[in-house]
Amino acid sequence: MTTVNTASAPRRTTGATGATDHGIPLSRITRTELRKMFDTRSGFWLSASIGIVALLATAAVIVLASDDQLTYATFTSAINIPLTVLLPMIAILSVTSEWTQRSGLTTFTLVPHRGRVIAAKALASIGVAAVAIPLAFGVGALGNLIGATAAGIEPVWNLTVLDLVGSVLGNVLSVLFGFMLGVLIRNSAGALVAYFVYQVLLPILASTVAASQTWFRDLQPWVDFDYAQSALFHGALTSQQWAHLAFTGTVWLVIPMIIGLLLVRKAEVS
Amino acid sequence: MITVESLTKTYGTLTAVDDVSFSARPGRVTGLLGPHGAGKSTTLRIIVGLTRASSGTATVCGRRYRDLPNPGLEVGVLLDASAQHAGRTGRETLSLARRFMGLPLGRVEQMLDLVSLTPDEASRRVREYSPGMRQRLGIATALIGEPEVLILDEPAYGLDQAGLRWLRGIVRDYADRGGTVLLSAHLPDEIEAMSDDLVVIGNGRILAQRTIADGVPVLTPEKQPGADHQPQGAGA
Numbered sequence: 001m002t003t004v005n006t007a008s009a010p011r012r013t014t015g016a017t018g019a020t021d022h023g024i025p026l027s028r029i030t031r032t033e034l035r036k037m038f039d040t041r042s043g044f045w046l047s048a049s050i051g052i053v054a055l056l057a058t059a060a061v062i063v064l065a066s067d068d069q070l071t072y073a074t075f076t077s078a079i080n081i082p083l084t085v086l087l088p089m090i091a092i093l094s095v096t097s098e099w100t101q102r103s104g105l106t107t108f109t110l111v112p113h114r115g116r117v118i119a120a121k122a123l124a125s126i127g128v129a130a131v132a133i134p135l136a137f138g139v140g141a142l143g144n145l146i147g148a149t150a151a152g153i154e155p156v157w158n159l160t161v162l163d164l165v166g167s168v169l170g171n172v173l174s175v176l177f178g179f180m181l182g183v184l185i186r187n188s189a190g191a192l193v194a195y196f197v198y199q200v201l202l203p204i205l206a207s208t209v210a211a212s213q214t215w216f217r218d219l220q221p222w223v224d225f226d227y228a229q230s231a232l233f234h235g236a237l238t239s240q241q242w243a244h245l246a247f248t249g250t251v252w253l254v255i256p257m258i259i260g261l262l263l264v265r266k267a268e269v270s
Numbered sequence: 271m272i273t274v275e276s277l278t279k280t281y282g283t284l285t286a287v288d289d290v291s292f293s294a295r296p297g298r299v300t301g302l303l304g305p306h307g308a309g310k311s312t313t314l315r316i317i318v319g320l321t322r323a324s325s326g327t328a329t330v331c332g333r334r335y336r337d338l339p340n341p342g343l344e345v346g347v348l349l350d351a352s353a354q355h356a357g358r359t360g361r362e363t364l365s366l367a368r369r370f371m372g373l374p375l376g377r378v379e380q381m382l383d384l385v386s387l388t389p390d391e392a393s394r395r396v397r398e399y400s401p402g403m404r405q406r407l408g409i410a411t412a413l414i415g416e417p418e419v420l421i422l423d424e425p426a427y428g429l430d431q432a433g434l435r436w437l438r439g440i441v442r443d444y445a446d447r448g449g450t451v452l453l454s455a456h457l458p459d460e461i462e463a464m465s466d467d468l469v470v471i472g473n474g475r476i477l478a479q480r481t482i483a484d485g486v487p488v489l490t491p492e493k494q495p496g497a498d499h500q501p502q503g504a505g506a
Contacts, residue, residue, distance in 0.1 A: 023339035024370060032369040039366075040357030041395070102353035105320070106411060109347045110370040112319045112336040268321060269353070 029111055029120040030127075037094050037124060046090055047128075053082035054136045058143035062150065070147045071156040075140035076167060080233055083136055083171055085199065088178025091125035092191045095182030095264075100189070104269040114265055122179055129175045133168050162236050170232035177225075177253055183260035186267055202226060225252035271296055272317060272419060272452055277326035279312055279474075286312045288474035289326070294452040294467070296418070299445045301465030302454040309474035310454040311349070314423050317452075318347050330419055342371040345419045346412030351404040351428065356397035360387055360407050363396060364414060371415045381410040386436075401428030409440070420444060422453040426460040438464050 037043050057078040065074055095118070098104030111117050148155035178195060185191040206224050210217045220227050221241070225248035231241045272294040279287040287309040294300035302310045315321040317328040319335040330338065330345050338344050354363055364378045382392050385406035396404065405428045412420060425437055441464055445451050455461035462468065468480040479490045 024372070028369065028372060032366060035369070036366060039362050040355060042357055097355060101355040101357075102350070103355040105349050105353040106347075106367065107370075108320060109318050109349070110342045110367060112338070112341060266322070 024111060024116075026116060026120060026123075029116055030123045033094065033117070033120045034124040034127060037090055037128065040097075043090070043093065046086065046093070047132075050082060050086045050132055050136070051139075053086065054079045054139050057082060058139055062143055062147040065147070067151050067153055070144070070151055070153065071158045072141065072144045073158050073163075075143050075147075076137055076159060076164075077233065079136045079140050080167060080171070083133065084174045087129050087132060087171060088174045088181075088195060088199075089192065090128055091121075091175050091178040092182045092195060093188055094121045094125060095179065096186055096188040096191050099186040099267070099269055102269055108269065115261075118183065118261065118264055122176075125175050125179050126172060129172050130168075133171050137164060137167075166232040166235065166237070170229055173229055173232070173249070173253070176257070180253055180257040180260055183264045184256055186264065198226070222247060223251075225249060271332065271450055272300075272328070272330050272421070274313065274317065274328045275326055277313060277316060277328060278324050279309075279316060279321065280324045285474050287316070287323075290471070290474070290476055291326075292469045292476065292479065294419075294450050296450045297445055297448050298466040299441055299451040299453065299464055300467040300469065301461040302452065302469050302471060303456070303458060303461055304454075304471035304477075305456055308456075308471045310456075310471055311423055312474075313471070314349060314421055314452070314454060318345070318349070318421060320349070340371060340415075342367060342415040342417065344415075344417050345421060346415060346417040347421045348405075348408040348412040348425060349421075349423045351401070351408035354396045354404060354407065357395055359393055359395055360399065360403070361392040363407060364392075364410055367411045367414050373414065377414055381414050384413065385410040402430060402433055405429055405433070409437070413440075417449075419450040420452070422451070424455060425453050426455055426457075434460070 038047055058075060061070070061075050061078050098107055098117075107117055108114055144155050144157070177198070178191075181191045181194050181198075185194060202224075203226050206216075206220060206227065210220050221244040228241065228244040228248045231237055231245070237245065274293065275291050277287050277290045278285070290309070290313055292300070302313065304310050312321060316323045317330065317335060318341075328335070335341060335345065341347075358366075361378060361382065364381055368375070368377055382389070387403065387406060387410070391399075391403065396407070399407065405425065409422070409425065412422065420441070422441075425441075426434055429437055441451050441453065445466070453461065453464070466482050468478075469476060470478040470480070477491070481490075
């Protein structure tokens with residue numbers, strides 16, 4: 001053990017360490033929360049896997065797609081699948097690890113206003129999506145060029161800027177959905193399971209029921225958020241589709257988010 | 271300076287903290303002594319704003335903890351050394367605290383040195399740490415902002431004899447330089463040698479307060495208005 005030295009001395013004058021007493025700016029909390037998403041082994045591999053899977057999906061399209069399928073739309077829809085699955089997991093774990101790993105004990109004592117920490121996590125989650133999505137689409141564009149060159153055809157750019165904006169919006173909604181599960185459940189395993197039930201099981205169930213029950217097929221756009229949201233990945237929305245998205249989004253995302261945010265303010269870190 | 275006034279915390283019918291009042295003064299080490307479940311941790315958690323009191327107030331440096339603009343620079347807190355993300359390295363854990371507080375880069379290595387975590391140990395994940403190493407990392411996190419006040423819950427837990435001596439040295443030095451130290455323990459041995467003032471707590475109530483004035487201990491048993499009423503249980 002070292003002997004006691006001045007590093008443990010109580011601070012007598014403000015500013016001696018170059019720090020100020022004017023509170024912690026939200027930008028600093030956000031940057032720190034962003035760092036926390038990637039500084040663990042699971043966080044690192046989760047984000048790395050987004051890049052890896054985007055590359056694999058692109059390679060798969062180059063190898064497997066026939067010449068007439070070799071379009072930018074094929075590449076982006078292949079890349080969108082891993083993005084919509086993995087990006088929300090980063091948002092989920094950012095929130096739940098504070099409770100499951102109990103690191104919230106430190107986080108919420110360093111920043112006692114929990115609302116600011118949660119807001120910073122939301123901003124960081126959206127920030128990750130805002131960087132990851134254009135990057136992934138860039139990979140897709142590169143894949144489209146390489147694929148077309150290899151096949152000896154002209155590259156087909158069959159997506160408009162609006163289509164790309166729709167994809168970005170769709171992915172951001174998925175990230176917010178993951179974030180909502182995080183604040184509502186506050187347990188990593190629980191929130192991830194809930195997310196997979198929502199993302200994988202419910203769509204299968206919904207399409208099965210819709211296939212046999214006419215009444216559900218008519219109702220589905222008004223009750224199935226995933227269904228309404230998936231329209232964003234397939235071109236411009238009609239005003240009817242926007243209405244579906246707004247209604248299901250309120251029920252599946254906004255209301256549970258409000259409940260989650262109210263709970264998270266008081267939820268004890270045991 | 272920490273001032274706790276008539277603090278009460280109930281969970282349903284359970285009273286975890288029952289009308290607790292005491293203060294921890296600058297230049298002194300105040301020990302909170304009591305068995306597991308006596309209400310020590312709940313009291314400390316209320317002081318730092320993690321748990322809301324049912325009634326009563328707690329202030330640090332004259333303000334409610336949550337009103338401190340950058341609490342880490344004024345109050346160093348260690349509540350539970352096992353509550354650190356297992357997947358982060360020790361150095362990264364400290365560096366996050368540094369970032370939240372807005373401290374210069376060099377503080378991290380300074381603190382690692384202070385708590386005797388070698389560069390190799392600091393690069394390992396917290397899941398590989400012994401309880402003693404976690405404790406030292408937690409104490410480093412509490413000290414990194416050079417706060418005026420230290421709040422340590424069971425800081426002796428997991429430390430060996432050398433670690434205990436080291437902790438005693440840190441705490442003594444801290445108070446001698448004018449800092450306020452509030453720490454808790456469930457074993458009298460761990461705390462009596464370190465503390466100037468002792469607050470004995472059981473079943474959520476203060477049972478006695480002792481202060482050492484001029485080297486002579488003065489014991490003050492608490493006057494309890496409802497002493498014949500058995501307090502209802504206790505929380506963690």
